[in-house]
Amino acid sequence: MSEGSGGEKTEQPTPKKLQDAAKKGQIARSKDLGTAFVLIGSAAALLIFGKMLALSVLTIGQRMLRLDQKDIFETNSMFSAWGEVGRELAWPMAGIFFFILLAAFIGNTLLGGFNFSWEAAGPKASKMSPLKGFKRMFGLQALVELGKSILKVAVVIGVAYLLLNVFFMDIMALSLMSEPNNIESALYFLGWLFLGLCASISIIALVDAPYQKWNHVKQLKMSLQEIKDEHKNSEGSPETKGRIRRTQMQMSMKRMMQQVPTADVIVTNPTHYAVALKYDQGKFRAPAVVAKGVDEVAMHIRKIANEHKIPVLESPALARSIYYTTKLDHPIPEQLFAAVAQVLAYVYQLKMYRKGKGSRPKNLAKELPIPEDFRH
Structure with missing residues:
Protein backbone atom coordinates (compact mmCIF):
# COMPACT_ATOMS: atom_id res chain seq x y z
CA MET A 1 0.00 0.00 0.00
CA SER A 2 1.39 3.42 -0.91
CA GLU A 3 2.02 5.91 1.83
CA GLY A 4 -0.28 8.49 0.35
CA SER A 5 -3.23 6.11 0.23
CA GLY A 6 -3.02 4.58 3.66
CA GLY A 7 0.06 5.35 5.79
CA GLU A 8 0.33 9.15 5.75
CA LYS A 9 -1.89 10.95 8.25
CA THR A 10 -3.44 13.59 6.02
CA GLU A 11 -7.14 13.35 6.92
CA GLN A 12 -9.01 15.33 9.55
CA PRO A 13 -9.95 13.28 12.65
CA THR A 14 -13.42 11.80 12.63
CA PRO A 15 -15.98 12.65 15.36
CA LYS A 16 -15.39 9.20 16.86
CA LYS A 17 -11.63 9.80 17.01
CA LEU A 18 -12.21 13.15 18.74
CA GLN A 19 -14.68 11.56 21.16
CA ASP A 20 -12.29 8.72 22.01
CA ALA A 21 -9.48 11.23 22.55
CA ALA A 22 -11.68 13.30 24.88
CA LYS A 23 -12.39 10.18 26.96
CA LYS A 24 -8.63 9.82 27.39
CA GLY A 25 -8.32 13.48 28.37
CA GLN A 26 -6.76 14.51 25.05
CA ILE A 27 -8.49 17.79 24.26
CA ALA A 28 -7.30 21.20 23.09
CA ARG A 29 -6.22 23.25 26.10
CA SER A 30 -4.39 26.58 26.37
CA LYS A 31 -2.73 27.22 29.72
CA ASP A 32 -2.07 30.83 28.70
CA LEU A 33 -5.77 31.35 27.96
CA GLY A 34 -6.74 30.02 31.40
CA THR A 35 -4.03 32.10 33.08
CA ALA A 36 -5.10 35.25 31.22
CA PHE A 37 -8.73 34.79 32.29
CA VAL A 38 -7.75 34.23 35.93
CA LEU A 39 -5.50 37.28 36.03
CA ILE A 40 -7.95 39.55 34.23
CA GLY A 41 -10.78 38.26 36.46
CA SER A 42 -8.66 39.00 39.53
CA ALA A 43 -7.94 42.51 38.30
CA ALA A 44 -11.62 43.13 37.49
CA ALA A 45 -12.61 41.85 40.93
CA LEU A 46 -10.07 44.16 42.54
CA LEU A 47 -11.50 47.12 40.65
CA ILE A 48 -15.09 46.22 41.56
CA PHE A 49 -14.53 45.31 45.22
CA GLY A 50 -11.38 47.37 45.80
CA LYS A 51 -13.14 50.27 47.52
CA MET A 52 -15.09 47.92 49.78
CA LEU A 53 -11.89 46.04 50.58
CA ALA A 54 -10.03 49.29 51.31
CA LEU A 55 -12.70 50.48 53.73
CA SER A 56 -12.70 47.08 55.42
CA VAL A 57 -8.91 47.17 55.80
CA LEU A 58 -9.13 50.69 57.22
CA THR A 59 -11.78 49.62 59.74
CA ILE A 60 -9.69 46.61 60.75
CA GLY A 61 -6.57 48.79 61.17
CA GLN A 62 -8.43 51.28 63.33
CA ARG A 63 -9.87 48.46 65.46
CA MET A 64 -6.57 46.68 65.93
CA LEU A 65 -4.66 49.84 66.82
CA ARG A 66 -7.27 51.00 69.33
CA LEU A 67 -6.76 49.72 72.89
CA ASP A 68 -9.08 50.63 75.75
CA GLN A 69 -9.42 49.46 79.35
CA LYS A 70 -12.02 46.86 78.45
CA ASP A 71 -9.69 45.20 75.96
CA ILE A 72 -6.93 45.02 78.56
CA PHE A 73 -8.98 43.20 81.18
CA GLU A 74 -11.23 41.16 78.86
CA THR A 75 -9.59 37.79 78.15
CA ASN A 76 -11.72 37.14 75.05
CA SER A 77 -11.08 40.53 73.46
CA MET A 78 -8.54 39.08 71.01
CA PHE A 79 -11.01 36.45 69.76
CA SER A 80 -13.81 38.99 69.40
CA ALA A 81 -11.45 41.25 67.42
CA TRP A 82 -10.65 38.44 65.04
CA GLY A 83 -14.38 37.86 64.62
CA GLU A 84 -14.79 41.51 63.60
CA VAL A 85 -11.93 41.11 61.12
CA GLY A 86 -13.66 38.11 59.55
CA ARG A 87 -16.97 39.94 59.24
CA GLU A 88 -15.32 42.98 57.64
CA LEU A 89 -13.44 40.94 55.06
CA ALA A 90 -16.18 38.37 54.33
CA TRP A 91 -18.10 40.22 51.60
CA PRO A 92 -15.25 41.81 49.62
CA MET A 93 -13.15 38.64 49.72
CA ALA A 94 -16.15 36.48 48.78
CA GLY A 95 -16.80 38.70 45.75
CA ILE A 96 -13.15 38.59 44.68
CA PHE A 97 -12.94 34.79 45.06
CA PHE A 98 -16.19 34.35 43.13
CA PHE A 99 -14.87 36.40 40.20
CA ILE A 100 -11.59 34.46 40.19
CA LEU A 101 -13.34 31.07 40.27
CA LEU A 102 -15.74 32.10 37.49
CA ALA A 103 -12.88 33.42 35.35
CA ALA A 104 -10.87 30.23 35.97
CA PHE A 105 -13.80 28.03 34.90
CA ILE A 106 -14.50 30.04 31.74
CA GLY A 107 -10.83 30.33 30.78
CA ASN A 108 -10.15 26.62 31.15
CA THR A 109 -13.30 25.43 29.37
CA LEU A 110 -13.52 28.05 26.60
CA LEU A 111 -11.18 25.99 24.43
CA GLY A 112 -12.10 22.31 24.34
CA GLY A 113 -15.15 22.56 26.61
CA PHE A 114 -15.69 20.93 29.98
CA ASN A 115 -14.17 17.49 30.14
CA PHE A 116 -13.17 15.13 32.95
CA SER A 117 -11.41 11.85 32.37
CA TRP A 118 -10.46 9.27 34.99
CA GLU A 119 -8.09 7.76 32.45
CA ALA A 120 -6.17 11.01 32.16
CA ALA A 121 -6.12 11.42 35.95
CA GLY A 122 -4.64 7.95 36.47
CA PRO A 123 -0.89 7.31 36.63
CA LYS A 124 0.90 6.44 33.39
CA ALA A 125 4.24 4.70 33.04
CA SER A 126 5.05 6.83 29.99
CA LYS A 127 5.00 9.98 32.14
CA MET A 128 7.69 8.49 34.38
CA SER A 129 9.90 7.38 31.52
CA PRO A 130 13.24 9.32 31.52
CA LEU A 131 13.59 8.86 27.75
CA LYS A 132 10.17 10.36 26.99
CA GLY A 133 10.80 13.08 29.54
CA PHE A 134 14.03 13.93 27.74
CA LYS A 135 12.14 14.11 24.44
CA ARG A 136 9.58 16.45 25.98
CA MET A 137 12.35 18.71 27.32
CA PHE A 138 14.08 19.07 23.97
CA GLY A 139 11.24 18.50 21.53
CA LEU A 140 9.34 20.93 19.33
CA GLN A 141 6.72 21.55 22.01
CA ALA A 142 9.44 22.53 24.49
CA LEU A 143 10.87 25.03 22.00
CA VAL A 144 7.42 26.51 21.47
CA GLU A 145 6.92 26.87 25.24
CA LEU A 146 10.36 28.49 25.58
CA GLY A 147 9.49 30.97 22.85
CA LYS A 148 6.19 31.79 24.53
CA SER A 149 7.93 32.31 27.89
CA ILE A 150 10.45 34.74 26.37
CA LEU A 151 7.62 36.56 24.61
CA LYS A 152 5.63 36.77 27.86
CA VAL A 153 8.54 38.30 29.75
CA ALA A 154 9.17 40.83 26.99
CA VAL A 155 5.50 41.81 26.72
CA VAL A 156 4.95 42.09 30.49
CA ILE A 157 8.11 44.17 30.98
CA GLY A 158 7.16 46.46 28.11
CA VAL A 159 3.59 46.95 29.33
CA ALA A 160 4.73 47.45 32.94
CA TYR A 161 7.19 50.12 31.86
CA LEU A 162 4.51 51.86 29.81
CA LEU A 163 1.97 51.80 32.66
CA LEU A 164 4.48 53.10 35.23
CA ASN A 165 5.29 56.00 32.94
CA VAL A 166 1.61 56.82 32.52
CA PHE A 167 0.69 56.60 36.24
CA PHE A 168 4.02 57.66 37.77
CA MET A 169 2.96 61.12 38.89
CA ASP A 170 -0.35 59.81 40.26
CA ILE A 171 1.42 57.10 42.24
CA MET A 172 3.87 59.60 43.71
CA ALA A 173 0.94 61.84 44.69
CA LEU A 174 -0.44 59.11 46.96
CA SER A 175 2.04 60.12 49.69
CA LEU A 176 0.39 63.55 49.86
CA MET A 177 -3.13 62.19 50.34
CA SER A 178 -4.79 61.43 53.68
CA GLU A 179 -6.64 58.28 54.61
CA PRO A 180 -8.99 56.76 53.59
CA ASN A 181 -8.62 58.41 50.17
CA ASN A 182 -5.00 57.32 49.84
CA ILE A 183 -5.92 53.67 50.47
CA GLU A 184 -8.80 53.78 47.97
CA SER A 185 -6.64 55.50 45.35
CA ALA A 186 -3.77 53.09 45.91
CA LEU A 187 -6.01 50.10 45.34
CA TYR A 188 -7.54 51.86 42.33
CA PHE A 189 -4.15 52.40 40.70
CA LEU A 190 -3.05 48.92 41.71
CA GLY A 191 -6.15 47.46 40.08
CA TRP A 192 -5.60 49.29 36.79
CA LEU A 193 -1.89 48.47 36.73
CA PHE A 194 -2.69 44.86 37.45
CA LEU A 195 -5.40 44.85 34.77
CA GLY A 196 -2.99 46.30 32.23
CA LEU A 197 -0.35 43.68 33.00
CA CYS A 198 -2.96 40.90 32.82
CA ALA A 199 -4.31 42.22 29.53
CA SER A 200 -0.80 41.94 28.12
CA ILE A 201 -0.90 38.20 28.88
CA SER A 202 -4.05 37.94 26.78
CA ILE A 203 -1.94 38.85 23.72
CA ILE A 204 -0.02 35.60 24.24
CA ALA A 205 -3.29 33.73 24.82
CA LEU A 206 -4.74 34.99 21.54
CA VAL A 207 -1.78 33.43 19.76
CA ASP A 208 -1.56 30.27 21.88
CA ALA A 209 -5.26 29.25 21.74
CA PRO A 210 -5.43 28.84 17.92
CA TYR A 211 -2.04 27.11 17.97
CA GLN A 212 -3.17 24.60 20.60
CA LYS A 213 -6.34 23.92 18.59
CA TRP A 214 -4.31 23.38 15.42
CA ASN A 215 -1.73 21.21 17.22
CA HIS A 216 -4.47 19.08 18.82
CA VAL A 217 -6.09 18.39 15.44
CA LYS A 218 -2.68 17.71 13.89
CA GLN A 219 -1.85 15.10 16.55
CA LEU A 220 -5.17 13.33 15.93
CA LYS A 221 -5.01 13.33 12.13
CA MET A 222 -5.73 9.99 10.53
CA SER A 223 -4.66 8.06 7.49
CA LEU A 224 -7.15 6.82 4.91
CA GLN A 225 -6.62 3.27 6.15
CA GLU A 226 -7.41 4.28 9.74
CA ILE A 227 -10.65 5.91 8.59
CA LYS A 228 -11.59 2.77 6.66
CA ASP A 229 -10.78 0.56 9.66
CA GLU A 230 -12.80 2.79 11.98
CA HIS A 231 -15.77 2.72 9.63
CA LYS A 232 -15.47 -1.05 9.31
CA ASN A 233 -15.30 -1.53 13.09
CA SER A 234 -18.18 0.83 13.81
CA GLU A 235 -20.47 -0.39 11.06
CA GLY A 236 -19.38 -4.02 11.12
CA SER A 237 -17.89 -6.10 8.33
CA PRO A 238 -20.08 -6.95 5.29
CA GLU A 239 -20.06 -10.62 6.30
CA THR A 240 -21.31 -9.79 9.81
CA LYS A 241 -23.98 -7.43 8.49
CA GLY A 242 -25.05 -10.10 6.02
CA ARG A 243 -25.42 -12.68 8.78
CA ILE A 244 -27.41 -10.20 10.86
CA ARG A 245 -29.74 -9.47 7.93
CA ARG A 246 -30.24 -13.17 7.25
CA THR A 247 -31.01 -13.82 10.92
CA GLN A 248 -33.47 -10.93 10.99
CA MET A 249 -35.17 -12.18 7.82
CA GLN A 250 -35.43 -15.69 9.24
CA MET A 251 -36.97 -14.39 12.46
CA SER A 252 -39.36 -12.17 10.51
CA MET A 253 -40.30 -15.08 8.24
CA LYS A 254 -40.93 -17.34 11.23
CA ARG A 255 -43.22 -14.76 12.86
CA MET A 256 -45.06 -14.26 9.58
CA MET A 257 -45.64 -18.00 9.07
Whole structure:
Protein backbone atom coordinates (compact mmCIF):
# COMPACT_ATOMS: atom_id res chain seq x y z
CA MET A 1 0.00 0.00 0.00
CA SER A 2 1.39 3.42 -0.91
CA GLU A 3 2.02 5.91 1.83
CA GLY A 4 -0.28 8.49 0.35
CA SER A 5 -3.23 6.11 0.23
CA GLY A 6 -3.02 4.58 3.66
CA GLY A 7 0.06 5.35 5.79
CA GLU A 8 0.33 9.15 5.75
CA LYS A 9 -1.89 10.95 8.25
CA THR A 10 -3.44 13.59 6.02
CA GLU A 11 -7.14 13.35 6.92
CA GLN A 12 -9.01 15.33 9.55
CA PRO A 13 -9.95 13.28 12.65
CA THR A 14 -13.42 11.80 12.63
CA PRO A 15 -15.98 12.65 15.36
CA LYS A 16 -15.39 9.20 16.86
CA LYS A 17 -11.63 9.80 17.01
CA LEU A 18 -12.21 13.15 18.74
CA GLN A 19 -14.68 11.56 21.16
CA ASP A 20 -12.29 8.72 22.01
CA ALA A 21 -9.48 11.23 22.55
CA ALA A 22 -11.68 13.30 24.88
CA LYS A 23 -12.39 10.18 26.96
CA LYS A 24 -8.63 9.82 27.39
CA GLY A 25 -8.32 13.48 28.37
CA GLN A 26 -6.76 14.51 25.05
CA ILE A 27 -8.49 17.79 24.26
CA ALA A 28 -7.30 21.20 23.09
CA ARG A 29 -6.22 23.25 26.10
CA SER A 30 -4.39 26.58 26.37
CA LYS A 31 -2.73 27.22 29.72
CA ASP A 32 -2.07 30.83 28.70
CA LEU A 33 -5.77 31.35 27.96
CA GLY A 34 -6.74 30.02 31.40
CA THR A 35 -4.03 32.10 33.08
CA ALA A 36 -5.10 35.25 31.22
CA PHE A 37 -8.73 34.79 32.29
CA VAL A 38 -7.75 34.23 35.93
CA LEU A 39 -5.50 37.28 36.03
CA ILE A 40 -7.95 39.55 34.23
CA GLY A 41 -10.78 38.26 36.46
CA SER A 42 -8.66 39.00 39.53
CA ALA A 43 -7.94 42.51 38.30
CA ALA A 44 -11.62 43.13 37.49
CA ALA A 45 -12.61 41.85 40.93
CA LEU A 46 -10.07 44.16 42.54
CA LEU A 47 -11.50 47.12 40.65
CA ILE A 48 -15.09 46.22 41.56
CA PHE A 49 -14.53 45.31 45.22
CA GLY A 50 -11.38 47.37 45.80
CA LYS A 51 -13.14 50.27 47.52
CA MET A 52 -15.09 47.92 49.78
CA LEU A 53 -11.89 46.04 50.58
CA ALA A 54 -10.03 49.29 51.31
CA LEU A 55 -12.70 50.48 53.73
CA SER A 56 -12.70 47.08 55.42
CA VAL A 57 -8.91 47.17 55.80
CA LEU A 58 -9.13 50.69 57.22
CA THR A 59 -11.78 49.62 59.74
CA ILE A 60 -9.69 46.61 60.75
CA GLY A 61 -6.57 48.79 61.17
CA GLN A 62 -8.43 51.28 63.33
CA ARG A 63 -9.87 48.46 65.46
CA MET A 64 -6.57 46.68 65.93
CA LEU A 65 -4.66 49.84 66.82
CA ARG A 66 -7.27 51.00 69.33
CA LEU A 67 -6.76 49.72 72.89
CA ASP A 68 -9.08 50.63 75.75
CA GLN A 69 -9.42 49.46 79.35
CA LYS A 70 -12.02 46.86 78.45
CA ASP A 71 -9.69 45.20 75.96
CA ILE A 72 -6.93 45.02 78.56
CA PHE A 73 -8.98 43.20 81.18
CA GLU A 74 -11.23 41.16 78.86
CA THR A 75 -9.59 37.79 78.15
CA ASN A 76 -11.72 37.14 75.05
CA SER A 77 -11.08 40.53 73.46
CA MET A 78 -8.54 39.08 71.01
CA PHE A 79 -11.01 36.45 69.76
CA SER A 80 -13.81 38.99 69.40
CA ALA A 81 -11.45 41.25 67.42
CA TRP A 82 -10.65 38.44 65.04
CA GLY A 83 -14.38 37.86 64.62
CA GLU A 84 -14.79 41.51 63.60
CA VAL A 85 -11.93 41.11 61.12
CA GLY A 86 -13.66 38.11 59.55
CA ARG A 87 -16.97 39.94 59.24
CA GLU A 88 -15.32 42.98 57.64
CA LEU A 89 -13.44 40.94 55.06
CA ALA A 90 -16.18 38.37 54.33
CA TRP A 91 -18.10 40.22 51.60
CA PRO A 92 -15.25 41.81 49.62
CA MET A 93 -13.15 38.64 49.72
CA ALA A 94 -16.15 36.48 48.78
CA GLY A 95 -16.80 38.70 45.75
CA ILE A 96 -13.15 38.59 44.68
CA PHE A 97 -12.94 34.79 45.06
CA PHE A 98 -16.19 34.35 43.13
CA PHE A 99 -14.87 36.40 40.20
CA ILE A 100 -11.59 34.46 40.19
CA LEU A 101 -13.34 31.07 40.27
CA LEU A 102 -15.74 32.10 37.49
CA ALA A 103 -12.88 33.42 35.35
CA ALA A 104 -10.87 30.23 35.97
CA PHE A 105 -13.80 28.03 34.90
CA ILE A 106 -14.50 30.04 31.74
CA GLY A 107 -10.83 30.33 30.78
CA ASN A 108 -10.15 26.62 31.15
CA THR A 109 -13.30 25.43 29.37
CA LEU A 110 -13.52 28.05 26.60
CA LEU A 111 -11.18 25.99 24.43
CA GLY A 112 -12.10 22.31 24.34
CA GLY A 113 -15.15 22.56 26.61
CA PHE A 114 -15.69 20.93 29.98
CA ASN A 115 -14.17 17.49 30.14
CA PHE A 116 -13.17 15.13 32.95
CA SER A 117 -11.41 11.85 32.37
CA TRP A 118 -10.46 9.27 34.99
CA GLU A 119 -8.09 7.76 32.45
CA ALA A 120 -6.17 11.01 32.16
CA ALA A 121 -6.12 11.42 35.95
CA GLY A 122 -4.64 7.95 36.47
CA PRO A 123 -0.89 7.31 36.63
CA LYS A 124 0.90 6.44 33.39
CA ALA A 125 4.24 4.70 33.04
CA SER A 126 5.05 6.83 29.99
CA LYS A 127 5.00 9.98 32.14
CA MET A 128 7.69 8.49 34.38
CA SER A 129 9.90 7.38 31.52
CA PRO A 130 13.24 9.32 31.52
CA LEU A 131 13.59 8.86 27.75
CA LYS A 132 10.17 10.36 26.99
CA GLY A 133 10.80 13.08 29.54
CA PHE A 134 14.03 13.93 27.74
CA LYS A 135 12.14 14.11 24.44
CA ARG A 136 9.58 16.45 25.98
CA MET A 137 12.35 18.71 27.32
CA PHE A 138 14.08 19.07 23.97
CA GLY A 139 11.24 18.50 21.53
CA LEU A 140 9.34 20.93 19.33
CA GLN A 141 6.72 21.55 22.01
CA ALA A 142 9.44 22.53 24.49
CA LEU A 143 10.87 25.03 22.00
CA VAL A 144 7.42 26.51 21.47
CA GLU A 145 6.92 26.87 25.24
CA LEU A 146 10.36 28.49 25.58
CA GLY A 147 9.49 30.97 22.85
CA LYS A 148 6.19 31.79 24.53
CA SER A 149 7.93 32.31 27.89
CA ILE A 150 10.45 34.74 26.37
CA LEU A 151 7.62 36.56 24.61
CA LYS A 152 5.63 36.77 27.86
CA VAL A 153 8.54 38.30 29.75
CA ALA A 154 9.17 40.83 26.99
CA VAL A 155 5.50 41.81 26.72
CA VAL A 156 4.95 42.09 30.49
CA ILE A 157 8.11 44.17 30.98
CA GLY A 158 7.16 46.46 28.11
CA VAL A 159 3.59 46.95 29.33
CA ALA A 160 4.73 47.45 32.94
CA TYR A 161 7.19 50.12 31.86
CA LEU A 162 4.51 51.86 29.81
CA LEU A 163 1.97 51.80 32.66
CA LEU A 164 4.48 53.10 35.23
CA ASN A 165 5.29 56.00 32.94
CA VAL A 166 1.61 56.82 32.52
CA PHE A 167 0.69 56.60 36.24
CA PHE A 168 4.02 57.66 37.77
CA MET A 169 2.96 61.12 38.89
CA ASP A 170 -0.35 59.81 40.26
CA ILE A 171 1.42 57.10 42.24
CA MET A 172 3.87 59.60 43.71
CA ALA A 173 0.94 61.84 44.69
CA LEU A 174 -0.44 59.11 46.96
CA SER A 175 2.04 60.12 49.69
CA LEU A 176 0.39 63.55 49.86
CA MET A 177 -3.13 62.19 50.34
CA SER A 178 -4.79 61.43 53.68
CA GLU A 179 -6.64 58.28 54.61
CA PRO A 180 -8.99 56.76 53.59
CA ASN A 181 -8.62 58.41 50.17
CA ASN A 182 -5.00 57.32 49.84
CA ILE A 183 -5.92 53.67 50.47
CA GLU A 184 -8.80 53.78 47.97
CA SER A 185 -6.64 55.50 45.35
CA ALA A 186 -3.77 53.09 45.91
CA LEU A 187 -6.01 50.10 45.34
CA TYR A 188 -7.54 51.86 42.33
CA PHE A 189 -4.15 52.40 40.70
CA LEU A 190 -3.05 48.92 41.71
CA GLY A 191 -6.15 47.46 40.08
CA TRP A 192 -5.60 49.29 36.79
CA LEU A 193 -1.89 48.47 36.73
CA PHE A 194 -2.69 44.86 37.45
CA LEU A 195 -5.40 44.85 34.77
CA GLY A 196 -2.99 46.30 32.23
CA LEU A 197 -0.35 43.68 33.00
CA CYS A 198 -2.96 40.90 32.82
CA ALA A 199 -4.31 42.22 29.53
CA SER A 200 -0.80 41.94 28.12
CA ILE A 201 -0.90 38.20 28.88
CA SER A 202 -4.05 37.94 26.78
CA ILE A 203 -1.94 38.85 23.72
CA ILE A 204 -0.02 35.60 24.24
CA ALA A 205 -3.29 33.73 24.82
CA LEU A 206 -4.74 34.99 21.54
CA VAL A 207 -1.78 33.43 19.76
CA ASP A 208 -1.56 30.27 21.88
CA ALA A 209 -5.26 29.25 21.74
CA PRO A 210 -5.43 28.84 17.92
CA TYR A 211 -2.04 27.11 17.97
CA GLN A 212 -3.17 24.60 20.60
CA LYS A 213 -6.34 23.92 18.59
CA TRP A 214 -4.31 23.38 15.42
CA ASN A 215 -1.73 21.21 17.22
CA HIS A 216 -4.47 19.08 18.82
CA VAL A 217 -6.09 18.39 15.44
CA LYS A 218 -2.68 17.71 13.89
CA GLN A 219 -1.85 15.10 16.55
CA LEU A 220 -5.17 13.33 15.93
CA LYS A 221 -5.01 13.33 12.13
CA MET A 222 -5.73 9.99 10.53
CA SER A 223 -4.66 8.06 7.49
CA LEU A 224 -7.15 6.82 4.91
CA GLN A 225 -6.62 3.27 6.15
CA GLU A 226 -7.41 4.28 9.74
CA ILE A 227 -10.65 5.91 8.59
CA LYS A 228 -11.59 2.77 6.66
CA ASP A 229 -10.78 0.56 9.66
CA GLU A 230 -12.80 2.79 11.98
CA HIS A 231 -15.77 2.72 9.63
CA LYS A 232 -15.47 -1.05 9.31
CA ASN A 233 -15.30 -1.53 13.09
CA SER A 234 -18.18 0.83 13.81
CA GLU A 235 -20.47 -0.39 11.06
CA GLY A 236 -19.38 -4.02 11.12
CA SER A 237 -17.89 -6.10 8.33
CA PRO A 238 -20.08 -6.95 5.29
CA GLU A 239 -20.06 -10.62 6.30
CA THR A 240 -21.31 -9.79 9.81
CA LYS A 241 -23.98 -7.43 8.49
CA GLY A 242 -25.05 -10.10 6.02
CA ARG A 243 -25.42 -12.68 8.78
CA ILE A 244 -27.41 -10.20 10.86
CA ARG A 245 -29.74 -9.47 7.93
CA ARG A 246 -30.24 -13.17 7.25
CA THR A 247 -31.01 -13.82 10.92
CA GLN A 248 -33.47 -10.93 10.99
CA MET A 249 -35.17 -12.18 7.82
CA GLN A 250 -35.43 -15.69 9.24
CA MET A 251 -36.97 -14.39 12.46
CA SER A 252 -39.36 -12.17 10.51
CA MET A 253 -40.30 -15.08 8.24
CA LYS A 254 -40.93 -17.34 11.23
CA ARG A 255 -43.22 -14.76 12.86
CA MET A 256 -45.06 -14.26 9.58
CA MET A 257 -45.64 -18.00 9.07
CA GLN A 258 -47.02 -18.25 12.60
CA GLN A 259 -49.76 -15.80 11.52
CA VAL A 260 -50.89 -17.87 8.53
CA PRO A 261 -53.14 -20.24 10.57
CA THR A 262 -55.02 -17.18 11.87
CA ALA A 263 -55.91 -15.94 8.36
CA ASP A 264 -59.43 -16.03 6.91
CA VAL A 265 -58.32 -16.65 3.33
CA ILE A 266 -55.22 -17.08 1.17
CA VAL A 267 -55.28 -15.36 -2.24
CA THR A 268 -52.82 -16.81 -4.77
CA ASN A 269 -51.45 -16.21 -8.27
CA PRO A 270 -51.76 -19.36 -8.14
CA THR A 271 -48.05 -20.37 -7.99
CA HIS A 272 -45.85 -17.28 -7.76
CA TYR A 273 -47.75 -15.06 -5.29
CA ALA A 274 -49.67 -15.70 -2.09
CA VAL A 275 -51.17 -13.27 0.43
CA ALA A 276 -52.93 -14.16 3.68
CA LEU A 277 -55.82 -11.90 4.71
CA LYS A 278 -57.45 -11.59 8.10
CA TYR A 279 -60.42 -9.42 8.99
CA ASP A 280 -60.25 -8.29 12.62
CA GLN A 281 -62.99 -5.73 13.16
CA GLY A 282 -61.61 -4.74 16.58
CA LYS A 283 -58.17 -3.91 15.19
CA PHE A 284 -58.63 -2.66 11.61
CA ARG A 285 -61.56 -1.24 9.68
CA ALA A 286 -60.56 -3.40 6.70
CA PRO A 287 -58.94 -6.82 6.16
CA ALA A 288 -55.20 -6.82 6.87
CA VAL A 289 -52.28 -8.72 5.36
CA VAL A 290 -50.80 -11.10 7.92
CA ALA A 291 -48.44 -12.91 5.51
CA LYS A 292 -47.27 -12.58 1.94
CA GLY A 293 -44.55 -13.96 -0.31
CA VAL A 294 -43.45 -15.10 -3.74
CA ASP A 295 -42.21 -18.43 -5.12
CA GLU A 296 -40.91 -20.62 -2.26
CA VAL A 297 -42.42 -18.39 0.43
CA ALA A 298 -45.76 -18.44 -1.39
CA MET A 299 -45.59 -22.21 -1.64
CA HIS A 300 -44.87 -22.45 2.11
CA ILE A 301 -47.83 -20.19 2.88
CA ARG A 302 -50.14 -22.41 0.80
CA LYS A 303 -48.75 -25.51 2.54
CA ILE A 304 -49.46 -24.13 6.02
CA ALA A 305 -52.91 -22.99 4.88
CA ASN A 306 -53.77 -26.48 3.62
CA GLU A 307 -52.56 -28.04 6.87
CA HIS A 308 -54.86 -25.76 8.88
CA LYS A 309 -57.73 -25.92 6.36
CA ILE A 310 -57.57 -22.21 5.50
CA PRO A 311 -59.42 -21.46 2.20
CA VAL A 312 -57.02 -20.90 -0.72
CA LEU A 313 -58.48 -18.96 -3.66
CA GLU A 314 -56.94 -18.22 -7.02
CA SER A 315 -57.15 -14.60 -8.13
CA PRO A 316 -53.90 -13.63 -9.89
CA ALA A 317 -54.67 -9.94 -10.37
CA LEU A 318 -55.85 -9.45 -6.77
CA ALA A 319 -52.94 -11.42 -5.31
CA ARG A 320 -50.38 -9.31 -7.17
CA SER A 321 -52.21 -6.08 -6.35
CA ILE A 322 -52.33 -6.79 -2.61
CA TYR A 323 -48.71 -7.98 -2.58
CA TYR A 324 -47.36 -4.76 -4.12
CA THR A 325 -49.64 -2.22 -2.43
CA THR A 326 -50.01 -3.46 1.16
CA LYS A 327 -47.38 -3.92 3.85
CA LEU A 328 -47.42 -6.69 6.44
CA ASP A 329 -49.82 -6.10 9.35
CA HIS A 330 -51.43 -3.20 7.46
CA PRO A 331 -55.01 -3.01 6.15
CA ILE A 332 -55.60 -3.18 2.41
CA PRO A 333 -56.08 0.12 0.55
CA GLU A 334 -59.57 1.48 0.12
CA GLN A 335 -59.44 0.94 -3.65
CA LEU A 336 -59.38 -2.86 -3.09
CA PHE A 337 -62.28 -2.99 -0.62
CA ALA A 338 -64.83 -4.10 -3.24
CA ALA A 339 -62.67 -6.91 -4.62
CA VAL A 340 -61.67 -8.25 -1.20
CA ALA A 341 -65.28 -7.98 0.00
CA GLN A 342 -66.35 -10.39 -2.75
CA VAL A 343 -63.58 -12.81 -1.69
CA LEU A 344 -64.59 -12.71 1.99
CA ALA A 345 -68.28 -13.10 1.10
CA TYR A 346 -67.46 -16.19 -0.96
CA VAL A 347 -65.36 -17.64 1.92
CA TYR A 348 -68.16 -17.01 4.42
CA GLN A 349 -70.79 -18.65 2.18
CA LEU A 350 -68.43 -21.59 1.60
CA LYS A 351 -68.01 -22.10 5.35
CA MET A 352 -71.79 -22.03 5.85
CA TYR A 353 -72.27 -24.55 3.01
CA ARG A 354 -69.71 -26.93 4.55
CA LYS A 355 -71.57 -26.70 7.84
CA GLY A 356 -74.85 -27.55 6.04
CA LYS A 357 -76.38 -24.15 6.66
CA GLY A 358 -76.70 -22.86 3.14
CA SER A 359 -76.43 -23.60 -0.55
CA ARG A 360 -73.16 -23.95 -2.40
CA PRO A 361 -71.90 -20.47 -3.41
CA LYS A 362 -71.24 -19.55 -7.01
CA ASN A 363 -67.64 -19.64 -8.14
CA LEU A 364 -65.63 -16.51 -7.46
CA ALA A 365 -65.63 -14.12 -10.41
CA LYS A 366 -62.49 -14.31 -12.50
CA GLU A 367 -62.40 -10.53 -12.99
CA LEU A 368 -62.69 -8.66 -9.70
CA PRO A 369 -63.18 -4.86 -9.50
CA ILE A 370 -59.54 -3.78 -9.31
CA PRO A 371 -58.64 -0.24 -10.47
CA GLU A 372 -56.22 -0.05 -13.38
CA ASP A 373 -53.55 1.81 -11.39
CA PHE A 374 -53.60 -1.02 -8.81
CA ARG A 375 -52.95 -3.78 -11.32
CA HIS A 376 -49.42 -5.20 -11.42
